[in-house]
Amino acid sequence: MDILLALVVAVLLVAGGVFALLAAIGIVRLPDVYTRMHAASKAGTVGSGLMLIAAGVHSGEFATFARAFAGVVFFILTAPVAAHLVAKAAHLAGYRLARGAVCDDMRDKAKN
Structure with a gap:
């Protein structure tokens, strides 16, 4: 059972690391602030969430897992709102x- 648990944690960590790496590559390679922000908010949230779940599973304690799960829920609820506000602020600033x-x-909505 310990090997199965270690395998699950390893898969979650590797998947989270891959998503975090893709977010970092997206920030560097994508052409404008809007697509960079999209990469950071979506892939970064998934990567952080998977790593938090891995930490919660690895701890073996329900209280720690519940806190990690609460952190994932917090990321999922706040990342889209923050990304929307950043995009709106960037658009208003003229990017x-x-x-x-x-x-x-x-822009089309502002003209009407």
Whole structure:
């Protein structure tokens, strides 16, 4: 049973690390602030959540697992709101979309 638990923790940690790495690569490689913010908020949240769940499972205590699960829920609830506010602030500050962007719904809404 200990080997199975260690395997689950290892898989969760590796998956969380892969998502965190993808978020970091997205921040460096993506063309504009909006897509970078999207990569950081989505992949970063999943990576952090998986690592928190791994820490909770590894502890073997229900109280620690419950706190880790509460942290994951907190990440899932707050990351989209924070990303939306950052995107709106960036748009109001004048950051433009990447050249390949098809439409700017916020600009179109402001014109009406």
